[in-house]
Amino acid sequence: MTTTKKFPKLLGITIAIILAVGLIVGYKIYQIFLGASVTDAQKYLFVYTNDTYENVLSRIRTDNVVKDADEFDYVSKAMKYPTSVKAGRYKLEKGMSNRRLIGNLRGGYQEPVSLRFSNIRLKEDFAGFLGRNFEQDSLQFLSLLTNEAVAEKYGFTKDNFYTMFIPNTYQIYWNTSADKVIDRLNEEYKKFWTAERIEKAKQQNLTPVEVSILASIVRGEALHNDEMPMIAGLYLNRLKRGMLLQADPTVIFANNDFSIRRVLNRHLTIDNPYNTYRYKGLPPGPINMPPIVAIDAVLNPSNHNYIYMCAKEDFSGYHAFAETVAEHQINARKFQKALDERNIKR
Incomplete structure (x- = not known):
């Protein structure tokens, strides 16, 4: 009788234990x-x-x-x-x-890299930037950026290949191979150069590559975006007249010394195709990666007769423009005096 009464009680306890263990195991698995x-x-x-x-x-x-x-x-x-x-x-x-x-x-549900780039001066810098953002390292990207056969594949030369890369924001997967990243940026380049932009380039008697090369000079000169159309108009006036561009940023690039703050006569003597004080027309390639605002400034330049410019003596980053040598010399003397007063010698 006692055993019979204990059995249901033991069974109940056993079931309770099993349920408790089941709940614990189930919760753990959950x-x-x-x-x-x-x-x-x-x-x-x-x-x-x-x-x-x-x-x-x-x-x-x-x-x-x-x-x-x-x-x-x-x-x-x-x-x-x-x-x-x-x-x-x-x-x-x-x-x-x-x-x-x-x-x-x-x-494989990965998050793409939001690749945003601008103001990257050299191919080596760009290769380093890409290497930091993708699985493949900078040397793999640099080998493509400096390869003449690769440049020709996309319709460029080794010198002007850098104009293919339009600063913007692009969504690309991190493990995309280096050559496929370049392919993708080429597709974006072709999208950027719409029929409207190509027509505007023709109106300036320039190819898209030449527009970007000139835009890189404009970018090198301008500290303020709102002045870019004025600067673009000036250099276009010089090109149309067959004058030397005489752009200081190209001299700095030719000397490969980006610490130069004051271009001197000794800097102008370098025999380099990027020295626009010695070589007429546009240099063989860009001197930096021009932003879209600089490219559009060349495509939509200000209409004026200026052919000379000099940084303003107030160091505002803006320029004083002139139509004649006499006017330019006045502006230049003001700026040179300001440099001397600040003891800026190079």
Whole structure:
């Protein structure tokens, strides 16, 4: 009788224990799969092209990407991620679950790089910038940017290839190969040069490449965007008259000394095709990466008769323009005096 009464009680306790354990296990599994896992230690998880699952897991452990790497490993294997590793730059959000993170990794749902660039002076600088933003390093990009065959493939020369890169913001995946990044920027170049822009270039008797080369000089001269059309108009007047451009930024570029603040006669003697004090017409390539505002200034220049300009003596960054040598000499003496007063000798 006693045994009979104890059995239901023991059964009830056993069932209660099983249910409790089931709830605990179920909750634990829920937490492992769907609970908050990703930390705020890293903003992105980078998975490289030849990475194995072991590489990815090791990086997750080392960089403290998740709270518990063993739990991540368990869920990864349950979701068959080890056989579906895909390269990419994956956005990490604090509190993201293992299941969501692994789902993104398995599906290759990476966040593209928002590639924004401007005011990059040299190809070497641009290659470094690209190398910092993509999986492939700067040397791979530089080898393309300085390769004559690559430039010719896109319809440029080695000297003017840099005009193909239009400063803007582009969405490109991090693991895109270097040659495909260049392909993409070429597509953007072709979109930029609309029929309207090409027609405006023709009206100035220039090709798109020549527009960009002149725009790089305008950019080199102008500290203020609102003055660019005036400067563009001046250089276009010089080109139409067959005059030397005599642009100081080209001399600085030719001397490869960007610390020069005062162009002197000794700087003008360098025998270099970029020295527009010695060589007539446009230089063979751009002296910087001109922004769109400078390109559009060349396409939409101010209409005037100025052929001389000199920085204003107030160091405002604006220029004093002149139609005659006499007027220009007055402006130049004012600026030279201001330089002397500030003891700017070079």
